[in-house]
Amino acid sequence: MMIDGLQCGYFTRDVFATLKEGGFTCVTSTLGFWEGSQASLDAIGRWRRLARANQDLMLIARTANDVMHAGESGRVAILLGFQNSTLLDGRIDYVELFAELGVRVVQLTYNNQNEAGGSCYEEQDNGLARFGREIVREMNRSGILVDLSHVGDKTTLDAIEWSQKPVAISHANAASLFPHKRNKSDRVLKALAERGGVIGCATYRNITPESACASVRDWCEMVARTVDIAGVDHVAIGTDEGHGNTQADLDWMRAGHWTRGADYGAGSAARPGKVAKPDWLPRTSELAKVRHGLLEVGFNEAERDQILAGNWLRVYREVFPA
Amino acid sequence: MMIDGLQCGYFTRDVFATLKEGGFTCVTSTLGFWEGSQASLDAIGRWRRLARANQDLMLIARTANDVMHAGESGRVAILLGFQNSTLLDGRIDYVELFAELGVRVVQLTYNNQNEAGGSCYEEQDNGLARFGREIVREMNRSGILVDLSHVGDKTTLDAIEWSQKPVAISHANAASLFPHKRNKSDRVLKALAERGGVIGCATYRNITPESACASVRDWCEMVARTVDIAGVDHVAIGTDEGHGNTQADLDWMRAGHWTRGADYGAGSAARPGKVAKPDWLPRTSELAKVRHGLLEVGFNEAERDQILAGNWLRVYREVFPA
Numbered sequence: 001m002m003i004d005g006l007q008c009g010y011f012t013r014d015v016f017a018t019l020k021e022g023g024f025t026c027v028t029s030t031l032g033f034w035e036g037s038q039a040s041l042d043a044i045g046r047w048r049r050l051a052r053a054n055q056d057l058m059l060i061a062r063t064a065n066d067v068m069h070a071g072e073s074g075r076v077a078i079l080l081g082f083q084n085s086t087l088l089d090g091r092i093d094y095v096e097l098f099a100e101l102g103v104r105v106v107q108l109t110y111n112n113q114n115e116a117g118g119s120c121y122e123e124q125d126n127g128l129a130r131f132g133r134e135i136v137r138e139m140n141r142s143g144i145l146v147d148l149s150h151v152g153d154k155t156t157l158d159a160i161e162w163s164q165k166p167v168a169i170s171h172a173n174a175a176s177l178f179p180h181k182r183n184k185s186d187r188v189l190k191a192l193a194e195r196g197g198v199i200g201c202a203t204y205r206n207i208t209p210e211s212a213c214a215s216v217r218d219w220c221e222m223v224a225r226t227v228d229i230a231g232v233d234h235v236a237i238g239t240d241e242g243h244g245n246t247q248a249d250l251d252w253m254r255a256g257h258w259t260r261g262a263d264y265g266a267g268s269a270a271r272p273g274k275v276a277k278p279d280w281l282p283r284t285s286e287l288a289k290v291r292h293g294l295l296e297v298g299f300n301e302a303e304r305d306q307i308l309a310g311n312w313l314r315v316y317r318e319v320f321p322a
Numbered sequence: 323m324m325i326d327g328l329q330c331g332y333f334t335r336d337v338f339a340t341l342k343e344g345g346f347t348c349v350t351s352t353l354g355f356w357e358g359s360q361a362s363l364d365a366i367g368r369w370r371r372l373a374r375a376n377q378d379l380m381l382i383a384r385t386a387n388d389v390m391h392a393g394e395s396g397r398v399a400i401l402l403g404f405q406n407s408t409l410l411d412g413r414i415d416y417v418e419l420f421a422e423l424g425v426r427v428v429q430l431t432y433n434n435q436n437e438a439g440g441s442c443y444e445e446q447d448n449g450l451a452r453f454g455r456e457i458v459r460e461m462n463r464s465g466i467l468v469d470l471s472h473v474g475d476k477t478t479l480d481a482i483e484w485s486q487k488p489v490a491i492s493h494a495n496a497a498s499l500f501p502h503k504r505n506k507s508d509r510v511l512k513a514l515a516e517r518g519g520v521i522g523c524a525t526y527r528n529i530t531p532e533s534a535c536a537s538v539r540d541w542c543e544m545v546a547r548t549v550d551i552a553g554v555d556h557v558a559i560g561t562d563e564g565h566g567n568t569q570a571d572l573d574w575m576r577a578g579h580w581t582r583g584a585d586y587g588a589g590s591a592a593r594p595g596k597v598a599k600p601d602w603l604p605r606t607s608e609l610a611k612v613r614h615g616l617l618e619v620g621f622n623e624a625e626r627d628q629i630l631a632g633n634w635l636r637v638y639r640e641v642f643p644a
Contacts, residue, residue: 038359038411045415089360093367097423 001025001071001309002288005200005238006081006149006171009245011050016057019076022285025309026067026077028105028170028238033083034256037094040087044101047080062102064316079316081105081170083150085116085135092134099142104320105170106139107147108132108159111265112258117159118152120181121265125152128159140165143321148192149182149238156188165319166196171238173202174226178209182266186229193234196318198311200238201226203287205275206266207240213278220293223307232303236311241277241284250274323347323393323631324610327522327560328403328471328493331567333372338379341398344607347631348389348399350427350492350560355405356578359416362409366423369402384424386638401638403427403492405472407438407457414456421464426642427492428461429469430454430481433587434580439477442503443587447474450481462487465643470514471504471560478510487641488518493560495524496548500531504588508551515556518640520633522560523548525609527597528588529562535600542615545629554625558633563599563606572596 002023008030019027031043051060061067061077070077080103087106088094098106108128109119116132118125128136136159139146146167148156160167169192175183184192189199201223205213212219227235242249250273254265264272281287294304324345330352341349353365373382383389383399392399402425409428410416420428430438430450438454440447450458458481461468468489470478482489491514497505506514511521523545527535534541549557564571572595576587586594603609616626 036360037363041359041416041419042413044419045413048415048418091364091367093370094363096370097363097366101419101422 001305001313002291003067003236003309003312004028004241004287005168005198005236005312006030007239007241007243007284008083009241009243009249011078011243013054013057015243016054016076018283018285020057020074023288024076025071026061026079026312028079028081030083031080032087033110033253034086034258035084036086037089037091040082040098041101044080044103047078051078060102062104063320063322064313067313067316079104081107081147083107083147084110084114086110086114088135090115090131092131092138095135095138095144096142099139099144099321103144105145105147105168107150107170108136108155109151111150111254111263113152117155120150120152122152125154127154127157128162132159133162136163143319145315145319153185153188156184157191160188160191160195160197163195166198166315167192168197168315169199171200171202171204171240173207173209173222174229176229177222177225178207180207180266182207189226189230189234193230196234196315198234198236198315199226199230200236200312202238202240203278203281204240204266205278206271208278214280216280216289216293217296219278219280220290220297223294224297224299227307232299232306233311235307237287237290237308239284239287243284245274247273323627323635324613325389325558325631325634326350326563326609327490327520327558327634328352329561329563329565329606330405331563331565331571333400333565335376335379337565338376338398340605340607342379342396345610346398347393348383348401348634350401350403352403352405354409355432355575356408356580357406358408359411359413362404362420363423366402366425369400373400382424384426385642385644386635389635389638401426403429403469405429405469406432406436408436410457412437412453414453414460417457417460417466418464421461421466421643425466427467427469427490429472429492430458430477431473433472433576433585435474439481440474442472442474444474447476449476449479450484454481455484458485462641465641467637467641475507475510478506479513482510482513482517482519485517488520488637489514490519490637491521491560493522493524493526493562495529495531495544496551498551499544499547500529502529502588504529511548511552511556515552518556518637520556520558520637521548521552522558522634524560524562525600525603526562526588527600528593530600536602538602538611538615539618541600541602542612542619545616546619546621549629554621554628555633557629559609559612559630561606561609565606567596569595
């Protein structure tokens with residue numbers, strides 16, 4: 001089994017076939033970055049169409065058992081995820097409604113501060129805000145995994161503590177291994193682990209050490225160092241792979257509706273555009289290379305399988321509806 | 323058992339208690355008249371709160387079995403209904419999503435023509451429009467009852483024919499007994515019956531014969547005459563009772579967002595405001611009077627029970643998800 005805690009971009013029949021061939025059991029897809037409730041319903045509608053048209057290759061999973069079932073039937077389980085809580089339009093009631101429609105992962109903030117809390121790119125982060133406290137508990141109740149990637153440090157720590165269920169940092173790396181606003185401090189990773197959460201290590205070049213982009217072994221070394229920080233029960237995979245994103249998509253992710261100026265997201269003025277995939281991972285379908293790589297850097301098979309799938313599965317069992 | 327195919331207004335704990343004491347098994351509530359998807363989600367959210375706060379008195383029913391279960395546990399089953407298809411915001415995908423959130427009855431149009439078809443108040447009705455054909459079939463598939471009250475004659479006839487499941491005229495009377503744009507021709511009622519549908523006879527004074535507002539026996543006579551037209555398997559109750567509606571609510575129902583002018587809905591310039599409840603039904607809780615009234619006008623007990631609940635239940639079984 002192999003589970004990826006975050007992919008985005010355009011999911012097509014070809015992508016599902018590639019994921020299936022590549023040995024993916026489950027992938028959390030991104031249905032939105034800045035969108036409100038209506039556009040988010042539209043995205044769910046599009047995914048229902050995708051699921052109907054590709055039911056031989058994939059299914060939309062709502063439970064951990066659905067993920068297992070997908071694996072057994074040779075299909076890819078897709079978890080519907082959003083990289084922002086803007087889909088709620090500020091309404092506590094919508095958490096339950098979107099959960100009923102199959103949403104399973106919601107990140108509290110994307111790149112900007114919102115009603116729920118602070119983002120990693122804001123100069124200041126006031127921590128989990130009033131609405132954030134409400135929706136974290138409501139997500140706990142409704143079976144949605146709280147995602148803290150892109151979220152500011154204080155809000156992340158607050159949410160880890162406030163949540164009654166394990167939370168996730170679905171796609172980021174350890175800041176002590178690669179300093180970047182998107183990456184997470186050891187303090188955060190230790191707090192995450194203490195509460196049973198999981199970090200999905202990313203392959204996205206802008207937030208990944210250059211060496212770990214160069215060779216699969218070095219990427220697996222990065223995972224091993226992350227395990228040194230958070231423990232083997234709390235580290236998994238969240239590539240942040242984007243399928244077929246264009247510059248226009250990148251512009252939307254970064255500027256959304258909120259600025260007429262330039263924003264570089266995880267990039268920079270020096271690196272404003274799309275970055276190359278890791279040298280060892282030119283196609284997502286090759287991610288299974290890490291199966292061997294993780295053994296090479298010293299994990300035994302049981303540990304390897306935890307990192308590949310078991311840790312995510314445990315969190316899904318604890319968080320999703322039964 | 324007693325089922326009311328339509329009530330609107332403000333549902334409070336007192337209303338639920340009154341409905342329970344009055345012997346109601348099931349009531350279809352109105353969650354919207356003109357609203358789009360977001361306001362409709364908000365209305366569903368409010369009903370979830372009502373249901374949590376009043377679970378000793380009522381439940382939101384999603385299946386015919388839920389209705390039976392409510393009856394057995396001495397609670398009122400509420401079906402979530404909308405008097406317009408504007409909640410879909412023109413999206414075929416939203417039918418399934420709203421069905422999953424528990425919506426069970428959707429009227430194709432309220433007082434104005436829309437993307438689905440024509441209304442009874444328009445001068446012309448072009449019949450079931452392209453989007454109307456799409457959503458009728460999608461409602462069939464998703465388990466939502468198609469309601470044709472307020473809908474224009476041609477659109478009503480088209481929808482009856484096009485639907486693959488029985489449809490409803492949830493709150494109207496026979497136009498041959500009381501001529502009014504809101505009431506339905508014998509031709510429509512016969513077509514409805516032929517396809518297994520049901521009409522809920524109303525007690526709303528603006529569309530009900532004066533005599534039938536004066537005495538319960540006369541109202542039951544009206545029901546008997548409706549049975550003469552549509553048959554005893556196809557006539558039920560749909561009072562159109564409004565709980566605590568104010569003039570401001572009436573203004574919203576009639577003018578919505580669509581006009582700055584005066585619109586009288588089922589009223590008229592001569593009768594512009596709220597009309598009195600029927601003389602025999604000053605409070606909804608007294609509707610059970612018709613149990614005896616229907617026997618008095620010649621129905622046997624089995625027929626009486628069909629009109630009170632059995633006909634609606636049959637349609638619910640055929641239309642709602644199992």
